[in-house]
Amino acid sequence: MALPTLARHFVAEGRRVRGLARSDRAEAALKAASIQPIRGDLDAGLAPITAAAQLADVTIYAAQVAFYREPAVIRTLCDALAGRGKTLIFLSGSGVFMQRTGGAWSSDSFAEDDPFVPEPLALPRVKAEGIVRASAAQGMRSMVIRPPMIWGPGDNGPVASVYRSVALTGAACYIGSGLATYSNVHSADLARLFSLAIARGQAGALYHAVAGEIPYRWIAEAVAHDLGVKTRSLTVDEAAQVFGTFGALIQSASSRSRDPRTRTELGWKPxxxxxxxxxGEPRLRALADPQFNQGANS
Known part of the structure; x- marks a missing residue:
């Protein structure tokens, strides 16, 4: 979920919201959304960020930095907030237990505190989660929210990727059997979860947020029906040329989650x-037009 989506949700609730801006353009966008900008860059130095966090009642970490840097950044932030009674929420993701199935379905599904074998690329993220949860013993209310695939207005998720595959191949594409499955949640429902976590969340807790799950092949079939084209199965190597290397990794993997603690403890439901x-959205249909994509990439 894009941070502006979450910030706008809090503004609509009447909260005073501050957001990190790394450029003049980002600063202007925040101001236009009634969000007070904090000028800073996690890659340049943490002092402005930790200072702002110490002044805030609630800090939400939803930044995108290289995975290998997350544990050090999070530890610095937790140390700065220790003993202050502040709330810190770390936005993680269900990719931590993603399974590389080559497009096949997996029967495994994970609730909040179920054990799992971490995805190797996400090992630093798992470590960062642990730092956040352990910091609850240091005089702060810290917790982790670990959503699955997020969709909603303007998203660039799997449905968009399948429409783009039509522009590139003439068919709505999936990988292997296409039964690899990612749980999902709408961005508006996820934003409500953050509000509930602020109001009721327990220190050291981990929360999931699941509205459903759908195999990638079903997405491709729905797009194919919308556009009147065929579907096509790709190998993982072929998919890297269509979806990109990271996109092919995600769309060939399963990550199925459940959220019993979230629903019971916070009363959340999607x-x-x-x-x-x-x-069928016009913005997505446009992605299937080769000329549109050539213009976007020029």
């Missing part, structure tokens, strides 16, 4: 349940 409701 309202947007159908990822396929995006199919």
């Amino acid at each position: 309202f947007q349940l159908d990822l396929l409701s995006e199919v």
Whole structure:
């Protein structure tokens, strides 16, 4: 979920929101959304960020830095907030237990505190999660929210990727059997979860947020029906040429999650349940036009 989506949610709730801006353009965008900018860059230095966090009642870490840097950044932030009674929420993701199935389905599904074998690329993220949760013993209310695939207005998720595959290949593509499955949640429902975590979340807790799950092949079939084209199965190597290397990794993997603690402890439930409701949106249909994509990439 893009940070502006979450920030706008809090502004709509009447909260005073500050957001990190690394450029003049980002600063202007925050101001336009009634968000007070904090000028800083996690790659340049943490002092402005930790100072702002110490002044805030709640800090939400949803930054995108290289995975290998996350544990050190998070430890510095937790140390700065220790003993102050502040709330820190770390936005993680269900990719930590992603399984590389080559497009096949997996029967494994993970609730909040179920053990799992971490995805190797996400080992630093798992370490960062542990630092956040352990910091609850240092006089702060810290917790982790670990959503699955996030979709909603303007997203660039799997439905968009399948539409783009039509522009590149003439068919709606999936990988292998296409039964690899990622759980999903709408961005508006996830934003509500953050509000509930602020109000009711327990120190040291981990929360999931799941509205449903759908195999990638079903997405491709829905897009194919919308555009009147065929579907096509790709090998993982072929998929890297269509979806990109990272996109092919994600769309050939399963990451199925459950959220019993979230629903019981916070009273959260999703309202947007159908990822396929995006199919047919004009913004997505445009992605299937080769000329549109050539213009976007020029």
